Amino acid sequence: MSAHDRGGRLVRFAARALPPGPLRDRYREEFLAELHGYRAGAQLRYSIGVLTHVVALRMALGHDRVPVTERDFSRVRKPILCRLHVHFRTRCVNEDGDVYHRCHRCGDDQYEYERHWDENNVAGNVAGNIIGGSGVGGGGVGA
Amino acid sequence: MAGPRMTIPTQLVLRALLSEPGREFYGAEIGEAAGLPSGTVHPMLARLEGVDWVSSRWEDIDPSDAGRPARRYYRLTASGAEQARAALARVAKHRRTWQVMRPAGDPS
Numbered sequence: 001m002s003a004h005d006r007g008g009r010l011v012r013f014a015a016r017a018l019p020p021g022p023l024r025d026r027y028r029e030e031f032l033a034e035l036h037g038y039r040a041g042a043q044l045r046y047s048i049g050v051l052t053h054v055v056a057l058r059m060a061l062g063h064d065r066v067p068v069t070e071r072d073f074s075r076v077r078k079p080i081l082c083r084l085h086v087h088f089r090t091r092c093v094n095e096d097g098d099v100y101h102r103c104h105r106c107g108d109d110q111y112e113y114e115r116h117w118d119e120n121n122v123a124g125n126v127a128g129n130i131i132g133g134s135g136v137g138g139g140g141v142g143a
Numbered sequence: 144m145a146g147p148r149m150t151i152p153t154q155l156v157l158r159a160l161l162s163e164p165g166r167e168f169y170g171a172e173i174g175e176a177a178g179l180p181s182g183t184v185h186p187m188l189a190r191l192e193g194v195d196w197v198s199s200r201w202e203d204i205d206p207s208d209a210g211r212p213a214r215r216y217y218r219l220t221a222s223g224a225e226q227a228r229a230a231l232a233r234v235a236k237h238r239r240t241w242q243v244m245r246p247a248g249d250p251s
Contacts (some may be wrong), residue, residue: 026215027185032210034171034181046171049182060189 007035010047014054082106147190147227156187164224167216196223
């Protein structure tokens with residue numbers, strides 16, 4: 001592998017630290033074009049320079065942080081018990097006077113007419129009632 | 144719009160660009176003129192471009208004819224050159240003030 005190939009690989013690798021899209025393409029092409037002007041030894045030095053400063057470039061471009069909305073949504077995960085249909089519901093009434101039960105952990109709503117025994121949430125109903133106590137437990141055993 | 148932080152490398156880059164304000168330079172050329180290692184120049188140029196002190200464009204060549212890829216050229220904008228001169232003057236003035244205030248014989 002020639003020095004130019006090695007330098008090109010390093011520069012392409014460095015560019016991968018930049019946000020994907022036109023900015024990454026632009027800087028990759030720019031670095032490769034500048035690399036072309038150097039002699040073999042200097043090409044490797046240039047590539048290493050680019051590689052070691054690519055994080056600074058990313059910060060300068062304003063992509064050092066994940067956007068707030070993206071970060072927040074990426075952290076929102078349904079609690080494990082809720083994923084197992086073990087909810088911790090409290091009784092609520094909406095503007096129309098309909099009664100529903102909202103899980104205070106995952107925000108899942110369940111209306112009165114949805115509360116029935118079925119094969120899928122038996123365990124959740126029982127466990128929710130045991131853990132959450134009466135009035136908080138999931139599913140509503142007697143509903 | 145607030146200007147960039149006038150770090151010493153930023154000052155060197157601005158001085159290199161101000162040496163020939165109307166001329167376009169490519170990144171590596173700016174690095175050589177400023178005496179900075181490769182890779183350090185592009186983050187600074189990105190900041191300067193972000194505050195509109197510098198503009199850039201792709202070189203208008205046919206790579207197959209030129210035998211090399213097109214380079215990205217940078218130049219100071221008219222307002223950028225003005226603001227850069229003012230910022231460098233401020234830094235120089237601050238430095239002079241500091242040297243006057245420093246007690247004689249103080250090596251720091």
